[in-house]
Amino acid sequence: MSVLLEFSITPLDKGESVSKYVSRSLDIIDKSGVDYCLGPMGTVLEGEWDEVMGVVKQCYERMKQDCARISCYMKLDFREGREEGLTSKIKSIEEKLGRKLKT
Amino acid sequence: MSVLLEFSITPLDKGESVSKYVSRSLDIIDKSGVDYCLGPMGTVLEGEWDEVMGVVKQCYERMKQDCARISCYMKLDFREGREEGLTSKIKSIEEKLGRKLKT
Amino acid sequence: MSVLLEFSITPLDKGESVSKYVSRSLDIIDKSGVDYCLGPMGTVLEGEWDEVMGVVKQCYERMKQDCARISCYMKLDFREGREEGLTSKIKSIEEKLGRKLKT
Amino acid sequence: MSVLLEFSITPLDKGESVSKYVSRSLDIIDKSGVDYCLGPMGTVLEGEWDEVMGVVKQCYERMKQDCARISCYMKLDFREGREEGLTSKIKSIEEKLGRKLKT
Numbered sequence: 489m490s491v492l493l494e495f496s497i498t499p500l501d502k503g504e505s506v507s508k509y510v511s512r513s514l515d516i517i518d519k520s521g522v523d524y525c526l527g528p529m530g531t532v533l534e535g536e537w538d539e540v541m542g543v544v545k546q547c548y549e550r551m552k553q554d555c556a557r558i559s560c561y562m563k564l565d566f567r568e569g570r571e572e573g574l575t576s577k578i579k580s581i582e583e584k585l586g587r588k589l590k591t
Numbered sequence: 592m593s594v595l596l597e598f599s600i601t602p603l604d605k606g607e608s609v610s611k612y613v614s615r616s617l618d619i620i621d622k623s624g625v626d627y628c629l630g631p632m633g634t635v636l637e638g639e640w641d642e643v644m645g646v647v648k649q650c651y652e653r654m655k656q657d658c659a660r661i662s663c664y665m666k667l668d669f670r671e672g673r674e675e676g677l678t679s680k681i682k683s684i685e686e687k688l689g690r691k692l693k694t
Numbered sequence: 695m696s697v698l699l700e701f702s703i704t705p706l707d708k709g710e711s712v713s714k715y716v717s718r719s720l721d722i723i724d725k726s727g728v729d730y731c732l733g734p735m736g737t738v739l740e741g742e743w744d745e746v747m748g749v750v751k752q753c754y755e756r757m758k759q760d761c762a763r764i765s766c767y768m769k770l771d772f773r774e775g776r777e778e779g780l781t782s783k784i785k786s787i788e789e790k791l792g793r794k795l796k797t
Numbered sequence: 798m799s800v801l802l803e804f805s806i807t808p809l810d811k812g813e814s815v816s817k818y819v820s821r822s823l824d825i826i827d828k829s830g831v832d833y834c835l836g837p838m839g840t841v842l843e844g845e846w847d848e849v850m851g852v853v854k855q856c857y858e859r860m861k862q863d864c865a866r867i868s869c870y871m872k873l874d875f876r877e878g879r880e881e882g883l884t885s886k887i888k889s890i891e892e893k894l895g896r897k898l899k900t
Contacts, residue, residue: 494838496872504707504763504876507886511893518898526898527836528886529803529872537648545640552669557710560667561767561872563805563838566651567813568659577816577837584820589827589835597735599769607773607810607866610783614790621795629795630733631783632700632769660813664870666702666735666767670710680713680734687717692724692732743854751846758875766873772857774865 492573493540495562496530497547499555509555513547520546525574530561534574540564595676596643598665599633600650602658612658616650623649628677633664637677643667698779699746701768702736703753705761715761719753726752731780736767740780801882802849804871805839806856808864818864822856829855834883839870843883849873 499509514531517524520543523534533540544562551558570576582589602612617634620627623646626637636643647665654661673679685692705715720737723730726749729740739746750768757764776782788795808818823840826833829852832843842849853871860867879885891898 492837494836498706498765500704500706500712501710506706507889507893511890514890514898515894518894518896524899525837526887526890526900527803528801528834528841528883529839529874532837537651541644541648545644548640548667548669552671556671558667558669559704559765560665560669562663562665562667563870564651564661564663564665565838566655566661566663568655574837578835580816581820581823581835584816585824585827587827589823590833591835595734597733601809601868603807603809603815604813609809610786610790614787617787617795618791621791621793627796628734629784629787629797630700631698631731631738631780632736632771635734662807662868664769668735677734681732683713684717684720684732687713688721688724690724692720693730694732743857747850747854751850754846754873754875758877762877764873764875766871766875768869768871768873770857770867770869770871772861772867772869774861 490566490568490570491537491540492532492534492565492577493544493562494530494532495544495560497544497551497558497560499551500557500559501555509551512550516546516550517543523574532574593669593671593673594640594643595635595637595668595680596647596665597633597635598647598663600647600654600661600663602654603660603662604658612654615653619649619653620646626677635677696772696774696776697743697746698738698740698771699750699768700736700738701750701766703750703757703764703766705757706763706765707761715757718756722752722756723749729780738780799875799877799879800846800849801841801843801874801886802853802871803839803841804853804869806853806860806867806869808860809866809868810864818860821859825855825859826852832883841883
């Protein structure tokens with residue numbers, strides 16, 4: 489699909505441990521049916537604009553229910569006609585270097 | 592309004608000078624009626640989620656018409672009950688420091 | 695100068711109001727001698743890599759003294775031979791559109 | 798280690814396919830000895846500030862040699878006393894949800 493969207497969403501008013509809130513987002517993402525990949529600093533979604541933004545909005549709406557301040561970072565990469573961007577981008581780098589990388 | 596969204600959207604396939612494309616986005620933003628502030632590295636919109644995301648989507652749809660690869664960065668700050676965040680955040684810092692800063 | 699760096703640095707363990715911590719960073723930035731511009735969602739520094747990163751590191755080191763968890767976002771735009779990027783980028787957009795924008 | 802830094806660095810003046818330039822950065826990262834994890838939208842480094850920033854600077858200096866305009870995005874998460882953040886953050890989410898996620 490043509491859009492890859494990496495995002496992370498975090499409450500500022502819940503102290504230094506936020507994994508409870510991150511888990512709720514991942515539950516929403518995992519059940520959304522949108523293809524994704526969880527990393528140590530965010531989650532990458534793949535789809536079209538409305539699909540991926542719809543998932544982020546669900547996470548935001550859920551967090552607003554009990555968080556008074558929220559930061560959300562999103563980074564989008566659109567490429568016309570791309571297929572399977574979640575895996576193809578990494579493969580392309582590994583092919584160019586001729587070796588496996590840590591993923 | 593409770594959402595501040597900073598974003599920038601840039602084509603990757605148009606060479607190093609992208610001000611033509613940035614101008615088109617600013618034209619959309621300026622005519623949208625959503626309150627905003629243009630800075631050297633992005634534009635901050637203030638409103639509710641659907642309003643500010645609607646403006647970003649318009650900029651994205653326009654850019655897709657003639658750009659094959661696009662990067663978009665968004666950073667959102669939600670704070671319950673905030674008013675006039677475009678100006679109040681800077682004022683609050685200046686008050687704490689007791690002097691004017693470069694804005 | 696060729697590097698524009700926008701950044702924001704925020705503690706996660708101090709509750710929803712973080713302006714005390716943001717003020718300390720702005721005090722460091724303002725006294726650093728590096729040219730900057732404060733906006734509602736971050737500060738843009740202009741200089742060379744070591745200069746601007748040196749300022750960010752000072753803000754980080756200060757925050758580490760009493761914050762147990764810190765988020766920092768940086769967005770860098772390098773353009774060879776650019777002069778006065780803090781003002782020239784906005785001027786260029788306004789010239790293309792033939793009107794003043796909200797800044 | 799206490800710092801996780803996700804970053805991506807991209808030339809704007811080389812057209813829509815940038816994997817040649819991304820590969821060069823990954824070669825630098827992979828040979829640096831700093832622990833990392835490559836994802837579809839960026840690479841996460843783990844270490845102390847000077848270590849991880851040193852790697853990013855090397856990638857930037859290499860790219861400057863033949864690129865006239867460069868964008869670099871960095872997102873840093875400092876947490877006092879954290880160990881093995883590249884794996885522990887994901888594990889913590891999976892434990893809370895009681896199931897494996899796509900990584």
